[in-house]
Ligand SMILES: Cc1cc2nc3c(=O)[nH]c(=O)nc-3n(C[C@H](O)[C@H](O)[C@H](O)COP(=O)(O)O)c2cc1C
């Protein structure tokens with residue numbers, strides 16, 4: 001029976017996945033306050049449709065960081081797809097390519113970037129800048145050669161968030177036979193060496209972003225910028241986009257939902273940087289609310305893993321197809337011809353005080 005919504009797909013994935021793997025995907029950090037806040041924020045904003053605008057069938061196609069996409073919904077980077085399905089990132093990449101969606105490959109993918117690129121769709125590569133600049137440089141050259149169209153540099157992880165579900169379940173590392181394939185340096189003949197672990201470093205600074213900017217001509221997005229002052233600072237560093245993200249509630253707990261932080265960031269950067277929002281997007285209406293507050297696109301993390309777990313490539317295709325049709329319907333019902341038509345006038349923030357005429 002095909003899931004009618006991402007909620008149904010989530011339940012199906014939960015029933016299929018080994019509980020420790022389910023927790024690894026589903027969990028957040030510490031008390032999971034941010035994790036819950038992400039979805040809740042969308043439910044607390046209402047949509048007030050405009051009528052009779054005659055905009056015709058909504059168009060979803062867009063361009064982001066030089067990539068054409070058939071919909072403004074990006075696959076966020078998530079680690080370890082082969083824990084969800086044996087075909088892992090290959091299956092995800094095929095589904096994304098067929099849907100014309102941009103797939104952001106995690107640095108912690110369990111398939112090498114060259115093998116993922118075989119699917120032929122637009123790929124971005126997510127990078128944790130490593131203290132070993134030589135390694136980072138080699139990896140950047142490798143993903144350039146593989147045809148990745150942009151780098152998404154995750155900046156919300158100077159240290160790793162404390163994920164208590166994983167500690168309780170004793171999930172420490174990938175099982176034998178799986179590793180972070182992009183962490184295996186390439187030898188002179190392209191042979192892959194032993195995997196190194198990903199380092200998280202509190203010494204990283206804007207100077208490292210400047211260094212990366214000099215190193216590559218690929219567009220660079222910073223992922224995890226939430227403070228308007230950092231958004232403004234990023235304008236000076238020559239980056240090309242920002243992901244407004246709290247890492248799906250997996251890093252600093254009690255960070256508010258990205259949806260709530262979006263408008264001040266959009267104010268801070270104006271039209272100079274496109275914004276991608278991720279965290280809790282589960283419906284077409286959620287995406288529309290993010291567009292109304294200034295996002296150019298949204299990204300989805302966990303739903304892709306649910307789709308993979310339930311049906312491999314077909315499951316991810318189903319996730320994208322559900323969101324595409326929901327977004328088309330939400331735009332049409334709001335009188336919008338595209339995501340660009342969405343504006344704050346469509347939003348209702350609930351501080352409901354009944355008002356009625358007394359005379
Ligand atoms: C299982 C899992 C693995 C993730 N791995 C990465 C990663 O390797 N790099 C990264 O920048 N973000 C990673 N994220 C965060 C996502 O890119 C994204 O910010 C988040 O999942 C969005 O929220 P959502 O899952 O509610 O859609 C991961 C998230 C999950 C759930």
Ligand SMILES: CC(C)CC(=O)C(=O)O
Pocket residue numbers: 079108198247250
């Ligand atoms: C392996 C981790 C680095 C992946 C990650 O960022 C996450 O699990 O949130």
